[in-house]
Amino acid sequence: MSDSTPMMQQYTQIKSKHRDAIVFFRLGDFYEMFHKDAQEASKILGLTLTKRNGIPMCGIPYHASGAYVGRLLQAGKKIAVCEQTKLPEGGKGIAEREVVEVLTPGTVMEEDMLPGENNNYLVALSSPAPDYSDPLQQVYSFAALDVSTGELFLTSYSGPSAAAFLRREIYRYNPPEIVVQESMLEQVSEIAQYLKDSPEILLNRYPDWYFDSRTAAQRLRDLLGVAGLQSFGLAPDSPELHSASVLIDYAEDVTKHRISFLRELQVYKEHDAVSIDESSQKNLELTRNMRDGTRKYTLLDVIDQTQTPMGSRLLQRWLLRPLNSAPAILERQARVRGFYHSQLILSKAAELLGSIRDLDRLAARISLDKGHAKDLLSLGTSLSLSIELLDLLSGANLGGGVPEHSRQGLQEITALIENAIIENPSILLTEGRLIRPGYSPEVDEIRSLKENSRETLESYLSQERDQSGIQNLKLKYNKIIGYHLEVSKGQVSKVPEHFIRRQSLVNAERYTTERLGELESKITLASDRLIELERQCFIQVRQQVRQRVQDILEVSKLVAETDCIQSLARVATLRGYVAPELVEEVLLDIEGGRHPVVEAHLSHGEFVPNSLELSSKKGSTSGRFALITGPNMAGKSTYLRQNALITILAQIGSFVPADRAKIGICDKVFCRVGASDNLARGESTFLVEMNETALILRTATERSLIIMDEVGRGTSTQDGLSIAWAVSEYVLNTIKARTLFATHYHELTELSHPNLQNLSLQVDDEDGEIVFLRRVVPKASSNSYGIHVAQLAGIPRMVIERAQELLNHFDVPAFNPGKPGKQGSKPQKRLFDPLEEISLELKNIDIGTTTPLQALTILARFQESLKK
Known part of the structure; x- marks a missing residue:
C-alpha cells in the first residue's frame, strides 16, 4: 500500500474535505486510520500503530466501534465516519466510499456516549461588533445548546470583567466543544489562553463573516413556533442572537438535521441569579471536586437524591445559578416543605420517578429520526408513569398535574406505542421484529406467509427423507449458499440424481434441488418484504410520536422539577x-x-x-x-x-x-x-x-x-x-x-x-x-x-x-499601619535585624568544610547586608 494506490488516493480526497477530523475509513470489517489520524488515535485508544509502505496506520472492528468513538470524543476529537456505499461490479476496482456521518463531542446523540447525569453543551463565543478598541464598551455574546435535550441558553456581557464572565460561563456549562469567533481569540488574550489550556475541549475557529445574526431572530421564531421573541427578552438586534445563530447553523450542519425540538430557550442577564465566579465554583466544590473533577465529595453529590437523569441535570443548574428573588425562593421552598411534611407521597413519588427514563434525550433522538423501537417502548412506559406521578401530586396539592392541552395527545401516543411495538424489539430496522401482531393487517399477512413456509420446508424435508431413505437428512441455512440439504459422508451413496452438490465438508456434503430453490425464493421474498413493511410501519409510528415532541418535553420539564423538589425534601429528612x-x-x-x-x-x-x-x-x-x-x-x-x-x-x-x-x-x-x-x-x-x-x-x-x-x-x-x-x-x-x-x-x-x-x-x-x-x-x-x-x-x-x-x-517588630496614605513612601522594614541574621548564619557555618574563597564570599555578603 502506498499513497499512489487508487484506494489511498480515494482516502486522500476524502481526508482533504475533513482535515479537522479523524477519518474512520471503512475497509471490510474494520475502520482504518492513516497518517496523523492513526498516530493520534493509537495514543488515545491504546492501539498498536503499524506501518505499511511507510504509511502509519491502525484500525478497529466496525461492530465494536462505539466504545472507541466515545473515548475519542471524550478526548476532544471530531470523527468523520466513511462507509463503503457501493461495492465494485464483478469484484474489480475499488468500492465507492463517502462520509455518512460526522461525530463531534458537542453534537453526539448516541445514548451510550452521553453522560446521563450531566448536560452535553455545545458553546459559541462571539462579539457582534468586533472592534475591541475599547474593552469597557465591547459586547460579548455567549450561547450554550444541548443538542441531546433541546435546551438553549443565551446571554451577553459588556464591561471591565468580561474575561472573568466568559470563564465563569465556560466553567459552569463545562462544554466538550466550543465554536468561537477568530477575532476574539486574537484580541482577548485571557480567553485565548484559557481555551489553549483546555485541550480536552474541541475548539472550532470561524472567521467573523460566519457569525451572521441577521436571520437569527427568524430562525429562532421558526424553531420555537412563535410569532415574536419579546417574551424571551430578545429584540431583533439583541447581541445574544449573534452566538445563537452560529450555534444552530453549526449543530444542523454537523447532524444533518434541523434542530426543531428546542425544549427551552432561556435568555438571562448577569443580575438574574446569584453570580458565582469560576474560582468560587471551584473552591466551594459545588459540582466538581478539585481532586479529579468528578462530583464525588461535592455539594451536588450530597443533595442529589434525584431519580431521573433530567432531574439530576436540572438540580446541577439550580446549584450553579441560585435564585436571587425572594418570591421565587419562597415558592420553591414551599414546595420542598410540602414534600417534607408528606412522607408517604414523597416515598411514592421517588418510586415512580425511579422507573422514568430520560424523556429529554428520548424526545431529541426521535426528533432526529435516531430513535429505535426500544426508545419508543421506553418513552411510552415513561410517559404513562409521568402522567401517574403528576396526577398523584395534583391530587395531594403538591403540583399542577399534566397540562390539559397535552394530556389527550400523550395518552394517544402511549396507546399507539403499546399497540404497535412488540415487547422485545430489534434495535436495527434491517432485522425486522418490530411490529406487534394485530397492528398492521399487511404485516400480519406477510408474517403468516413466512411462518407457514417453515411448515412447508419441514414437509419437503420429510418427503425427501422418505424418497431417498436418508433418515438423517438435514435442512440447513447459511448466508453464503442459502437453504441446503446436508448428507453425512456415510449416506452419500443414497443421494438421488436430482440432488445438486453445492459444497463439500470434511464430514458431509451439501446439496440443493430445483424444488428447494423455488421454496427459498418465495421465503426470501416474504422475509425481505416483511422486514421492509415493518420498517415502514415503525417509521410511521415514530413520525406520529414526533408530532407530540413539544408535549413530551413539557411533561419532562415538570417531572424534572418534581424530581429536584423531592430530592431536596429527602435530603432534609435524611440529614x-x-x-x-x-x-x-x-x-x-x-x-x-x-x-x-x-x-x-x-x-x-x-x-x-x-x-x-x-x-x-x-x-x-x-x-x-x-x-x-x-x-x-x-x-x-x-x-x-x-x-x-x-x-x-x-x-x-x-x-x-x-x-x-x-x-x-x-x-x-x-x-x-x-x-x-x-x-x-x-x-x-x-x-x-x-x-x-x-x-x-x-x-x-x-x-x-x-x-x-x-x-x-x-x-x-x-x-x-x-x-x-x-x-x-x-x-x-x-x-x-x-x-x-x-x-x-x-x-x-x-x-x-x-x-x-x-x-x-x-x-x-x-x-x-x-x-x-x-x-x-x-x-x-x-x-x-x-x-x-x-x-x-x-x-x-x-x-x-x-x-x-x-x-x-525572634522578636518581630510591631506592625503600625498608620493612617491610609501616610505610610506609602516609607521604605519597607526588614522582618529581622541584620545582626541577628548574620549571627544565626555564623552559628550554622561548618568551618571545617568552608574553603577560603567561600569564606571571603560569605564575609562580602555580610558586609553588603550591613550597608543596607
Missing part, C-alpha cells in the same frame, strides 16, 4: 436540615451550622456545629466583617466554606444544615480560599491570588457574601500583611459586604471598625497538650500553633525543637 428564613436585610444569622459535605462523609464522631452572625443592624453585637484567626487544623477552612454553602442552599430553595438560619438574600458569592500555581498560564500562586482578589474588589456589592482566606500569603510577610490590611479596610469602608476574612496575620486584629468582629477556633492547650476543639469563639487568637501542626504532621523532632528555639529567639 436533619431546617427551613431557613429568607429576608431582604443584609445579614447572615446561622445557629448551629454544619458543613453539608464534611458532615455527610464523616467516618467517625459527630460534626461540631458552629454559629455565625454577620449584621450591622442596631442592637446586634456583631458586624458584617468577621476576622478569623487561629490555626488551619482547627477547622477554619471548613467553617468558611460551610457558611457559603448554607447560603447557596438557602437560595436554591433548599432546607439547610443548621439548627436555625436567617439569611439575607445575596446577589453574588465569592470564595477565595487557597491558590495554586498556574504555570501553563505563566501565573504564580501569588498572581492567581491577586487576580481573584482584584475580581472581588471590583465586582462585589453590599449585598454580596465574601469568603477570603489567607490574602497576601504568597509574598513577603510585610508585603502580605500590608495587602491584607488594605483589602480589609476597603471591604469594610467601601464595599460593606458580609465578609468572612481568615488570616494568619494576627496584627490585623488591631483593626478598629464598628462593623468588624474577631472570631477564632477554640484551642485547649492545658498541660502542653494542644487539642483543636473546632468551636468558633468570639475573640481573636493569640497563636497559630504552626509548630504543633508541624509536629502532628510528622516533622522530625530535631526540626521541631529547632523551630521552637528560633520562635523564642
